[in-house]
Amino acid sequence: MSGRFLNKAGADEIVKALTIKAVMGKSLFSANDRILIAVSGGKDSSVLAWALSAIRPALKFSYELSSLHISTDFCACCKKSTLAQRLEDWGIPFTDLFVPVIGRLQEGRKMNCYWCSTQRRTELLRYAVENGFNKIALGHHMDDIVETFFMNLCSKGRMEAMPMSIKYRKFPVTLIRPLGLLEEKQVIACADKLGILKTACTCPYGINSGRRVMRKQIDVFTGGSGDVKRRILKALAEGDRDYLIG
């Protein structure tokens, strides 16, 4: 199994196959859905946009794709024209939205990941609702999901990962993660094969160190094995969680 999933030559086919498996197996979207893809310009969201476009012929229904990039007041290096051109090549409209993340900070408050991601997520959701999109697609992959699970388990003492699909209670929008069955290295291999270069800014704050530490610890823990991560994902997805502590 590992061999098949690590075949670099067919990296794009693997991404398509596992994206279709996620979309169909988890009912991520269906006919006439209007899907807004959150694109940072990084490899993950770029591969996501490509994949959602590339699997159109294989799916037997029509759906709309569009993309939104959020620019901020602390990051101006993003090559947006390259990103826009790439998305146009894949037949996906592109919108750039400016959000003054620092400008919205209350006086005396320091910039942090939580504040920034909340501001971005809020604007993303507002844009989707105002423009009639009923699905928001995010580029998180299996490593992100497993990492988040372990961070919440060890830091918060909570059993929370990233659902492949979760509906907002108060809004007519569902978050979906169509790359959830793919390992990060499979996503990177696909980006490399397709010649997708990173066009996102590197965060100048660089304060996301908790996640980096956890990533290294998980590598020790799983021995870097994709099979182990897939088993963890299977456990997270299964309904039977009754045999825990009691």
Next chain:
Amino acid sequence: MSGRFLNKAGADEIVKALTIKAVMGKSLFSANDRILIAVSGGKDSSVLAWALSAIRPALKFSYELSSLHISTDFCACCKKSTLAQRLEDWGIPFTDLFVPVIGRLQEGRKMNCYWCSTQRRTELLRYAVENGFNKIALGHHMDDIVETFFMNLCSKGRMEAMPMSIKYRKFPVTLIRPLGLLEEKQVIACADKLGILKTACTCPYGINSGRRVMRKQIDVFTGGSGDVKRRILKALAEGDRDYLIG
């Protein structure tokens, strides 16, 4: 918090306090329960037997304690008279039951942990049922529970730990783990303080290496922090596990 829980001088008091917390918080047993303690002669089950006896004055109800040791045909070095004497000192009757674990192997089959533990568990359950015990107490602590959780997660792809309390479906018996809130090092500190020496055999097969590897990996993962393990235990115990994969 760590400081309090690592105080060696009060190791016996810590064990008593966290055993009472488990018994009351998880309703492990109550008035008139008849509890059979599975004793190997090792430190864990010895501390368990001591603790269940030592917390009698603090609990406002009466319960019966007895103990069962299972001897096998491949392990004859156990100092049973020392074990029996120790239990008698604590007011706990002791029974030794011989189970021919190797003798029951089918021809051509090799000895393994699964076979041995199944034979022992079956005989333990049979003895409890035949002698009217409605609770079986096992000496597993927090490290055992966390280890089992991670082994099942990574090897089997299942969300299974060791419940603090679980009733057999087909028998009128409930398994309980009163040391479940204690770290292994807290149990060892208590055994040391009480002068409890190990009287169990060391398994001559020594084939339980998967668990040893997992134990080391968890140490790397948690940085050996009891707080991290307690947060994991809290997550396992909580009812809300809906925000996983969806």
